[in-house]
Amino acid sequence: MLSKHYCEVVENIQLSKDIFKVTVVCKSLANDAAPGQFLHIKCGDERLLRRPISICAVVGNAVELVFELKGEGTQWLSKIAPGNKLDILGPLGSGFNIPKGKTIVLGGGIGVPPMLFVAESATSKVTAILGFRSMDRVILKEAFELACAQVYITTDDGSFGIHGSVIKPLLALLETGEYEAVLACGPHVMLTEVARVCKLHAVPLQVSLEERMGCGVGACLVCACATIKDGNPDMSRVCFDGPVFCANDIVW
Amino acid sequence: MVDLSVNFAGVKFKNPIVTASGTYGFGREYGKFFDLSELGGICVKGLTLSPRLGNKPPRIAETPMGMLNSVGLQNPGVDLFISDELPFLRNFDTVVIANISGNTVEEYAQMAQKLSDANVDMIEVNVSCPNVKAGGMQFGTTTEGVASVTKAVKDRSRVPTMVKLSPNVTDIAEIAKAAEDSGADAISLINTLLAMRIDTKSKKPMLFNNVGGLSGPAIFPVAVRMIWQAASAVSIPVLGMGGVKSGDNAIEMMLAGASLVGVGTVCFDDPFAPISIIKQIGQYMSGNDLNHIDELVGKVVLN
Numbered sequence: 001m002l003s004k005h006y007c008e009v010v011e012n013i014q015l016s017k018d019i020f021k022v023t024v025v026c027k028s029l030a031n032d033a034a035p036g037q038f039l040h041i042k043c044g045d046e047r048l049l050r051r052p053i054s055i056c057a058v059v060g061n062a063v064e065l066v067f068e069l070k071g072e073g074t075q076w077l078s079k080i081a082p083g084n085k086l087d088i089l090g091p092l093g094s095g096f097n098i099p100k101g102k103t104i105v106l107g108g109g110i111g112v113p114p115m116l117f118v119a120e121s122a123t124s125k126v127t128a129i130l131g132f133r134s135m136d137r138v139i140l141k142e143a144f145e146l147a148c149a150q151v152y153i154t155t156d157d158g159s160f161g162i163h164g165s166v167i168k169p170l171l172a173l174l175e176t177g178e179y180e181a182v183l184a185c186g187p188h189v190m191l192t193e194v195a196r197v198c199k200l201h202a203v204p205l206q207v208s209l210e211e212r213m214g215c216g217v218g219a220c221l222v223c224a225c226a227t228i229k230d231g232n233p234d235m236s237r238v239c240f241d242g243p244v245f246c247a248n249d250i251v252w
Numbered sequence: 253m254v255d256l257s258v259n260f261a262g263v264k265f266k267n268p269i270v271t272a273s274g275t276y277g278f279g280r281e282y283g284k285f286f287d288l289s290e291l292g293g294i295c296v297k298g299l300t301l302s303p304r305l306g307n308k309p310p311r312i313a314e315t316p317m318g319m320l321n322s323v324g325l326q327n328p329g330v331d332l333f334i335s336d337e338l339p340f341l342r343n344f345d346t347v348v349i350a351n352i353s354g355n356t357v358e359e360y361a362q363m364a365q366k367l368s369d370a371n372v373d374m375i376e377v378n379v380s381c382p383n384v385k386a387g388g389m390q391f392g393t394t395t396e397g398v399a400s401v402t403k404a405v406k407d408r409s410r411v412p413t414m415v416k417l418s419p420n421v422t423d424i425a426e427i428a429k430a431a432e433d434s435g436a437d438a439i440s441l442i443n444t445l446l447a448m449r450i451d452t453k454s455k456k457p458m459l460f461n462n463v464g465g466l467s468g469p470a471i472f473p474v475a476v477r478m479i480w481q482a483a484s485a486v487s488i489p490v491l492g493m494g495g496v497k498s499g500d501n502a503i504e505m506m507l508a509g510a511s512l513v514g515v516g517t518v519c520f521d522d523p524f525a526p527i528s529i530i531k532q533i534g535q536y537m538s539g540n541d542l543n544h545i546d547e548l549v550g551k552v553v554l555n
Contacts, residue, residue, distance in 0.1 A: 002284045004524065048468050048521055049314050089523070212312050214319065215520045217284070219277035221297070221323045222312035235305045235326055240281070 005029055005088045009080050010062065015139045018069045019110070020078045023062050024086055030061045035117040036095025036208055036244040039065065040216035042087035043073035051077065052213045052239065055091065056113035057120060057143070066113035066139070092216055093243050096206055098122050101180030104129060104173055106166055106194060108186025114208060116143055118183055125149035127179070129169050131186065135160035167193055174201040184208070195247040205247035211238040226251035254537045256530070258292070258511050258545050260489050261412040261437035263373055265292040265347050265512060268545055269502070269530050272493050272516030273298055273351035273376060273416070274323065278337040279344070285523040290530070292512065293347035296333070298378050301359045303329035313449045313458035318468030318495070319517060320447050322461035325353055325381060330363050334370045351376040351416070357404045364409040377405050380418030380443035392418040395430035402434035414438040414491060417482065420446050424478045425485035432486040440491035440514065441482055442475045468517040471495045476508045483509025483550055497525065499532020506548040
């Protein structure tokens with residue numbers, strides 16, 4: 001049976017202008033969490049809907065959540081002080097299937113944090129490509145460098161790392177022919193392009209999608225995503241069938 | 253001894269709490285949180301004759317103490333419900349109510365026949381979905397529309413039929429009366445209120461469908477008023493719903509005239525809400541020396 005968790009916040013730090021990391025302690029969440037899954041968090045009594053936040057890392061009994069300020073809910077969450085408790089449902093959703101072969105993990109913007117959990121869970125060290133808008137938005141660099149064989153960082157404005165999008169290093173790595181899988185999370189436009197490039201190189205791609213959610217458990221059908229199931233058009237639930245999908249099943 | 257059971261249009265409910273259609277799927281997801289046999293009843297996701305993929309996303313937008321949805325009746329169709337979902341629901345000791353929507357009066361009748369043959373406990377006729385072009389609300393906003401669908405379903409259904417009314421009408425009493433006069437065994441209300449939100453940055457509506465249905469605590473007072481007006485106009489029983497989040501809210505709806513109370517959107521906030529609400533109703537009754545739900549229904553003391 002699933003239950004609600006009341007988890008103590010042990011740390012809340014600002015990683016960049018709009019990005020915060022909140023760490024909660026909960027033994028059962030930490031035990032059950034799998035890379036790519038999310039937690040559905042109640043953000044104060046003034047709001048009706050919970051906010052889905054992907055899991056960035058698990059360290060012992062601590063679960064780290066990295067999120068971007070988007071509206072009232074995340075504003076509330078960004079102000080939570082250590083010692084307070086959060087009302088959490090989870091871990092929810094279907095996460096990444098981590099392959100055994102040589103793997104690229106790819107994140108763009110607020111799609112970067114969940115890829116850290118993937119990198120840290122892989123049996124052999126992965127290669128990471130992380131895309132940001134500019135140097136002041138780069139987050140989690142050191143953590144990825146510890147967990148990965150190689151880390152390529154790109155910025156749209158060239159203020160740090162490789163100038164341009166994640167596609168440039170992705171193409172270069174795929175052209176080596178050494179990689180057997182790509183796992184990615186980020187803005188839809190970026191994922192669409194990543195899917196095109198991976199298809200071109202016949203490398204299987206798993207993507208984690210974002211959609212506004214209601215129940216978070218698969219009952220209300222508001223977080224729909226157009227997919228192909230057994231050759232026919234279908235609507236999948238991002239919260240339950242996803243958030244991670246095989247790129248080939250998505251109608252891009 | 254407090255007795256929470258309700259005899260509703262000849263169907264026995266162990267308690268007055270029913271999960272509202274569209275918020276609870278076919279029970280599978282929330283059945284992971286507690287034993288569904290604890291519920292008075294489950295009203296399943298709206299069914300159509302053929303499968304429907306529903307509307308494009310975004311399908312949800314948050315509002316002050318509420319939310320808009322425009323799912324657009326995504327469902328596997330009535331046949332797959334009967335073969336794949338109904339057997340699962342039958343594992344639980346709870347009333348199963350099938351909610352149906354048709355594009356035509358004949359579609360409603362066909363579905364009623366199939367579901368009645370499959371032995372669902374009740375049929376809820378949805379004439380109030382704000383999110384589909386054909387069917388849905390077009391039938392529910394006129395007395396003629398409600399009457400034609402109700403008669404067609406009653407003709408073919410052997411199980412009690414409840415008509416779910418739209419709040420998007422001028423005179424709810426007149427619509428409730430039309431359902432009763434056409435043979436409905438019960439009515440349920442309210443469905444969602446047609447509503448809209450616009451993103452001031454992009455100047456675009458927050459829902460792909462532009463408009464959608466408002467639910468959640470924000471609509472609760474509107475629901476209480478309409479339940480009171482409808483219940484006062486008919487002698488058939490009423491299932492009240494709309495924004496209920498506590499046992500006290502449920503009692504309020506009963507005082508307004510509801511014999512059963514639907515809970516929906518609140519489950520997104522708290523999956524255990526139906527269980528807490530049932531418990532709170534019991535506490536209110538024992539605290540007020542009430543033995544039976546009947547002692548509450550319609551017992552508002554008007555000024």
